[in-house]
Amino acid sequence: MSSHVNKLTKEELRCSNASRLWKGLSGIWGVIKDGLCWSVQDGTATDFWNDYWLDGEGKLASMCAADSHTMPATVASMVAANGGWNWNQLCQWLPADALAATAAIKPPRPDAGADVPGWRWENNRTFSVRSAYKALTADTTTPLVPISTDNTNCWSRIWKLQVQQRVRVFLWLVLHQRIMTNVERKRRHLAISDVCASCQSEAETIIHVLRDCP
Structure with a gap:
């Protein structure tokens, strides 16, 4: 379900017999989607570069030091074989403040369950x-x-x-x-x-x- 939310487009939300409320939501889906933040669990539904998942930081694509963000990558793909963050890669791409924010989060684990979406404009993550x-x-x-x-x-x-x-x-x-x-x-x-x-x-x-x- 989490992965599906992250991949929905305005076009997928549209249907001819939808209610006015649903049509209104489809019209502003871009804004709603931009308001999502992610609590990383297994890391497979969260886009490492283009989703909000680090507390106090924006999208990492806007601050990386290389063109690597043009390639799709999930948060799970940034974990090394030993289960820790892949610092060899991250230190080449991210500034110090983003590295510190990443270090404060436990790396995702395959058995941790699905990533959880929340609303980033509220401290309690509720819309x-x-x-x-x-x-x-x-x-x-x-x-x-x-x-x-x-x-x-x-x-x-x-x-x-x-x-x-x-x-x-x-x-x-x-x-x-x-x-x-x-x-x-x-x-x-x-x-x-x-x-x-x-x-x-x-x-x-x-x-x-x-x-x-x-």
Whole structure:
């Protein structure tokens, strides 16, 4: 079942006599599928490069140091003969933070059962309309973060502001330190320097962009 969920396409979900709800889900299946994260068990249903399965990390295809991600690979295929991670391969492809995140997860085992899908925008991995709506309305170029119960009051205050939806989402991302500044780009190994491109004098943090940059 887990493997089937991961391979479903919009076309497979469509049928002429489906309910309006089902037709609506098929229309946004790409967004729903992108919201899936995987708890790795036997590792056979989880795409090593293109699925979300490492806590705190994005898709590994966006941060690997080689073209190996163009070849299909499951998480199970990255296990060595001794049952541990195949570090000889992984150290050639992944940056240090991704290697550390991988080391924190037990390698999949054939007898561990099927990989389990969850909803990555909630800490408890359970789907909610609130987080799905946020995923649909947010700027897709800006990374989202899971909603925490500690931040519920903050989000509620932002939600009540009489401004455009994109402004609410932007404020929420600012308060959660999720704006893609040069500091964040460098942390993700997407840039060499974290210096502000405008003033060329300080690191481009969120507070620098919004307040301190001359």
